[in-house]
Amino acid sequence: MIGDLPESPPSIDLEGVSFSVGEKRLLSEVSAAVPAGLFTGLIGPNGSGKTTLLSTIARWTRPDSGRVLLDGKPVGDYPRRDFARVVATVEQHSATETELTVEQIVDLGTIPRAGGRLRRTDTRELVNQAIGLLGLEPLRRRTWQSLSGGERQKTQIARALAQQPAVLLLDEPTNHLDVSASLEVLQLLRALRVTAVAALHDLQLAAMYCDHLIVLDGGRVVAHGPVAEVLTPELLAEVYGLDAEVVPHPRTGAPMVVLCGTTVPTVPVDGAGR
Numbered sequence: 662m663i664g665d666l667p668e669s670p671p672s673i674d675l676e677g678v679s680f681s682v683g684e685k686r687l688l689s690e691v692s693a694a695v696p697a698g699l700f701t702g703l704i705g706p707n708g709s710g711k712t713t714l715l716s717t718i719a720r721w722t723r724p725d726s727g728r729v730l731l732d733g734k735p736v737g738d739y740p741r742r743d744f745a746r747v748v749a750t751v752e753q754h755s756a757t758e759t760e761l762t763v764e765q766i767v768d769l770g771t772i773p774r775a776g777g778r779l780r781r782t783d784t785r786e787l788v789n790q791a792i793g794l795l796g797l798e799p800l801r802r803r804t805w806q807s808l809s810g811g812e813r814q815k816t817q818i819a820r821a822l823a824q825q826p827a828v829l830l831l832d833e834p835t836n837h838l839d840v841s842a843s844l845e846v847l848q849l850l851r852a853l854r855v856t857a858v859a860a861l862h863d864l865q866l867a868a869m870y871c872d873h874l875i876v877l878d879g880g881r882v883v884a885h886g887p888v889a890e891v892l893t894p895e896l897l898a899e900v901y902g903l904d905a906e907v908v909p910h911p912r913t914g915a916p917m918v919v920l921c922g923t924t925v926p927t928v929p930v931d932g933a934g935r
């Protein structure tokens with residue numbers, strides 16, 4: 662046990678979570694289960710509430726009503742320091758003003774867990790491991806300012822992994838990553854077998870790497886459950902307005918999203934205004 666929190670990956674339960682800013686309802690009665698130790702994808706169109714929901718799980722946003730439970734206990738009931746040790750986050754937009762190097766940023770990940778108690782040699786080992794896993798060795802002494810978008814993204818993921826979290830909350834973790842880097846990073850994250858929730862835009866990546874999906878639309882949950890049950894042509898048409906097929910991968914049999922277009926043309930095909 663770390664404080665009140667278990668070392669093993671906890672489950673997360675969302676129970677009727679609602680949140681508004683002024684008149685705008687960002688989350689509406691969101692209820693879903695995030696299974697322990699699995700990789701859950703949070704999908705939905707732009708503005709559907711994915712970042713806001715991650716923020717409520719991370720305790721940055723307090724819901725107006727409803728509860729977020731970690732291993733059956735409201736997240737707000739955990740001591741701040743214990744919660745920070747166990748839950749690591751990778752945000753959609755990271756700070757750009759820092760002068761720190763890759764190594765120093767990854768080292769920041771060890772602070773919450775160490776709480777000043779891990780010996781320096783132990784934290785160095787965690788930093789080296791995380792840098793190695795993300796293939797950042799050649800960049801370890803480069804400054805944040807000098808990194809490309811994808812290199813920054815990998816650095817932030819390495820920082821989160823150096824924390825050795827039981828829960829990982831990731832807002833578009835493949836942002837800026839090329840195709841093979843996206844596959845490598847998701848494969849790595851999934852293999853950790855922590856309780857992970859990742860907001861994803863790429864439906865094919867979600868189909869390949871997620872165990873479980875929560876689908877948001879307009880701040881509401883429209884579906885949640887195992888990928889094969891949730892990812893259907895009907896759902897993609899309803900939520901995204903997509904004309905798509907979901908077929909078994911010819912080699913692995915895993916669901917594969919084949920896009921045919923949109924169900925509603927957004928741009929006139931025969932010339933605007935005619």
Ligand SMILES: Nc1ncnc2c1ncn2[C@@H]1O[C@H](COP(=O)(O)OP(=O)(O)OP(=O)(O)O)[C@@H](O)[C@H]1O
Binds near residue numbers: 707711
């Ligand atoms: N402080 C705020 N005040 C008013 N509206 C807000 C505020 N923060 C977010 N919103 C709105 O809430 C909705 C949900 O935003 P959120 O960032 O959670 O969506 P998202 O699904 O993560 O979007 P994206 O895929 O574009 O990143 C959006 O319509 C957004 O404009």
